[in-house]
Amino acid sequence: VQEDSRRFVSQETGHLYIAKVEPSDVGNYTCVVTSTVTNTRVLGSPTPLVLRTDGVMGEYEPKIEVQFPETLPAAKGSTVKLECFALGNPVPQINWRRTDGLPFPSKIKLRKSNGMIEIPNFQQEDAGLYECITENSRGKNIARGRLTYYAKPHWVQIIKDVEAAVEDSLYWECRASGKPKPSYRWTKNGNTLAFEGRIQTESDALIITNLSLTDAGIYQCIAENKHGVIYSSAELRVVASAPDFSKNPMKKLIQVQIGSTVNFECKPKASPKAICSWKKGSDLLQENERITLLKDGGLRLANVTKLDAGIYTCLAENQFGTASSTTNLIVTEPTRITLAPSNMDVTVGESVILPCQVQHDPLLDISFTWYFNGTITDFKRDSASGDLMIRNIQLKHSGKYVCMVKTEVDSVSSAADLIVRGSPGPPEHVKVDEITDTTAQLSWKEGADNHCPVTTYTIQARTPFSVGWQRVTTVPDVIDGNTYTATVVDLNPWVEYEFRVVANNKIGGGEPSLPSEKVRTEEAVPETPPSEVSGGGGSRSELVITWDPVPEELQNGEGFGYVVAFRPLGITTWIQTVVTSPDTPRYVFRNESILPFSPYEVKVGVYNNKGEGPFSSVTTVFSAEEEPTVAPSGVSAKSLSSSIIEVCWNAIPWKMSSGRLLGYEVRYWNNGGKEESSNRVKATGNETSVRITGLKSNLAHYTAVRAYNSAGSGPFSATVNATTKKTPPIQPPGNVIWNVTDSKVVLNWEQVKATENESEVTGYKVGKRIQKQTLQLATPMPSLPGGGAQGEPGMPPHRAGQSPAHPAPMPCQGPCPPLPHCTYVQWGKG
Incomplete structure (x- = not known):
């Protein structure tokens, strides 16, 4: 059966109650009893429920069929369940309350459609008069019952084993709580304890005076009330x-x-x-x-x-x-500190010694311990003293130092305060209170002065364009240590800034503060025009104007660009154009009316969304030149050796050129080569000749010359040619011999005969060299029959320890003979 507000199964009576029978209730009902221990079930005989047909049940007020006793004792900690159910038509509503008006605590639960109230963990405060109120439209009825609180005894203090001496006294206390209050009984070795002069009880305690050996035994304290009894046992041992x-x-x-x-x-x-x-x-x-x-x-x-x-x-x-x-x-003898530490003021980086020297009894060993702000600190002991040395002292070393000296029989101590003065700590909470296009109002809070008052503050700034942090100009110019606000001036408009503050004292500058939040100055008209305005070059009919772009930090706002103004020299009206890209470094004006190499006055200005800024100073720029139209005249070429020819020409007169000539270009190729693949060499400025080297010997070479300038190159001159000479003789002079007489040396050699492919021998060169000096060549000598040469008087004498026949190389045009035949001799007299 599903219980609800109309049907109720009482766990007290075991009956099923139906407040108002309905046709659906007709049928056979069986009572099922289940054991909560074994979980077995027993079924009763079926009981039929038949609906009567001899009339209709009318409405009536609630009639309470299930209710709780007028007085119900409840044990401490137990779960109390009160049942209440009434018959009636309409089906009655059930409610519960305490007659003292106190609300139910959250632990109390209403179950079975309010037909049962459950109070878990029953306590003294749950006792009282409870009411069950049943009510429908025809009336109401109330059932009342009082819950009373009781508690079985439980121990607050038990007795424990005791060992006592004869003639001593024993006070043994055991204490229990319960409701009603427990009473106490004592037994010894299982028998009721007899009380006489030495043995007495006092409330919940047993007192035995003048103990004897016969008092030893097992004692038991018994606490009981009508709801239960508890025991506590212990042994008394009496010793002698x-x-x-x-x-x-x-x-x-x-x-x-x-x-x-x-x-x-x-x-x-x-x-x-x-x-x-x-x-x-x-x-x-x-x-x-x-x-x-x-x-x-x-x-x-x-x-x-x-x-x-x-x-x-x-x-x-x-x-x-x-x-x-x-x-x-x-x-x-007592231990005494003879030299104690004293209060000190020091500066960061210094080294200090805190003395701690003692006089003590020689029979006793001593130990030194140093405490820093109450914590033991390690130190190295110096001989018989306990001096504490601190090197390179830092701010963290400020505090109270205590030297503790201990022996086996006494201890003494002495304390000193050490103040370390250093540069200030970083200021705090740096913020920008107000910003304009060129100024920023800053404020901050002071940081730690590190025992040395702050004398001044310095403000630094950083932008995306600066190299690190830079000091900035402020108002006031010098910010004293008691001022915590300043105005930064001379800032660039439309630039993102960060600021930080550095505190200074007589020791030095401290650690900078954390940066402020990034702020951007307001926009302003640009004030800086481009620098290095110049130009020139380009192609025909062009005027090229160049400049160095203005850096972003000087553009002062968005929409930055350039205004380029120019005019022919002598004209008053300016031609202006706008360049919108801030990174553009040049502008090219093209017009067929521009004459080559004509002077123009040029200036470049700046602008942004706030307006136009200044122009640069006026400078003169020339338009593009026209390439030369005249070829050089008087072009000639001659051979200087087997690999070198020299090309010469006449310079083009100024009046015949259409601009400034930068130089001349010489084109050359040999008899077997093609003109289109010719090589080129340039002569700059006013040079009118050039030597071409690295050519093949005994071969015709063709050359042509043209002028060039910044606009291009002019026409070539007529082609001229020159044939390189044959190569020098390969065969060196042979059979070189010399004779030394007095201060002269006579050289003789065999003549060299040139082959058909070699150039004719026109003479010989004889050189001399003093050992470890540069070779010196004598004047070339004409070809002599048989070959020979004679040293002149006054040649330096041979140096001691050096062979007069030691060879030295000679830069001949033809190859030298194998050493030592091509010889330059040092000699001496005596």
Whole structure:
């Protein structure tokens, strides 16, 4: 059966309730009971539901059939379920509330179409009077019930095993909570504990005084109320023993400094507690203004002197025996810092020493520890001192330094503040408050002054066109350290800028601030005309005007271009044209009326969307020249050697040229070559001759000459030719011999006879060379029968250690004979 607002199955009664029967409810009903433990089911006998036909059910007010008890105890932490269901026509509505008006907490759930209220984890605050209100159009009925809170006992504090000495006292507390409040019972070894003079209870505690060995056993504390009972068990062990120092002996050695207070512990294991007395050496100690016998058996010795050094013995005694333990007291001189660190002001980059030197008892080892702002810092100890050296000090080293000196018996410390002064930190929050075409209003906030006041600020700027950051001009010109705003002037219009600020103090300039956001200055009329306005050249009937384009950072706005103005020299009216591309470096004016090489006055201006800017200064530019129309005259060619010819001509007069001549071009080819594939060589300026080298020997070569200028080349002259000479003789002079007499040397050689393909021998050249100097050629000698030459008087003497017959090369026109025959001799006298 599907439960809803009309049908309800009670888990308390097991019945099925139908608030208002309808024809669809007719049929057989079976009750199914399911075990929540074994999950088995039992079915009851079918029960038929028959719809009566003898009348019609009229409307009536709700009649509560399922309700909860007037009083219902609920355990702490349990889940409480209250059922409420009513018959009625129309089907009643069910609602729940607390009579104290408190709202239901979120944990409370309404189930089965409000036929059941569920309260999980029941607590004290959930107790109270609850109402179930059933209502339809004919009336309403209310069921009431009170939920009361109860709790089984549970432990707040349990008892634990205890070991105690005879004659001691025991206070054993166990504590439980519950509702109603639990009561307590005690047992010993399973039997109810009998209370008498030594054994008493106090609320939830057991008290036993003057313990004896018979008190040992297993004790149990029992807490109970009407809802439950709980148990807590523990063992009491009662011990009896003579004093024993084996597990807690006194220190063998105690070191203290003069004037201090020392405590000697004496804690033997003893049951019952031992009575302690003290000896120094063999003398029993009595209390006085410096000596105190402590309640726990210890000894206190105040204002220690050197005389207090020695052996101290603690004597412990109870009814079961005695025991003793000794210690050796050594009294030392106190540790003192003789040279302590002092407060210092230093500058970044310096080196400092913080001293820490001490005087201490030679029997004691000392250790130095340095603390920087409360944290241990590593340092290298220098001999007996604990001086701290800091090299190349930085801002991060500012702070409090503490030198801690420790020995086995005492410790001393000394502190100093170290202030490191450095250049300022970067200013913060740099921003542009206002921007115009040439100015920017900046503001910023001060950064760290690093212990040295800021004296001035410097502003730097960067653009896409600058090389890194550049210092800019400001108003005021000098920005003092207490000013946090300035105006940057002399900026270029329509340029994207970033700004940063640098703080300065007497130590130096600090780290720059972070850049401001990028801002662009406003547009303005351009102020810078192009530079290097010039021109010339080009083709016939052209006027070429050139200039260096204005850099983008000087264009001052969008829509930048050039206004090119020109006029013939002597004319007052300017011809103007516009060049819209800002990167264009030239303009060419073409007109058939332009005369060659005519002077023009030229200027170039600038403009952008804001207006026109200035023009450049006026300069004179010549129109394109006309290529030469006249060929050079008087062209001649002659052979100078077997590979060189010289071509000469007459210069073209100025009045016959149509412009400035840049030079002449000579074309040449040989007898077997073609004129179209001829070679060329140029002579610049006013030169009227040229030598052509690297030619073939004994061959006719043809040449022609023409003039050229910036417009082109003119017509060639008539062709002339020259035949190169035959090659020099290949055969060198033979049988070269020499005779030395006094200061003369006589050379003789065989004549060379030229072959048919060689040029005729016209003479010989004889040269001389002093060793390690440049070869010197004598005057050529005519051809002599048999060949020969004679050295003249005054030739330098032969140098010691050098052979007079040592050969040297000679630049002959023909080949030299094999060495040593072509010889240049050094000689001497004596």
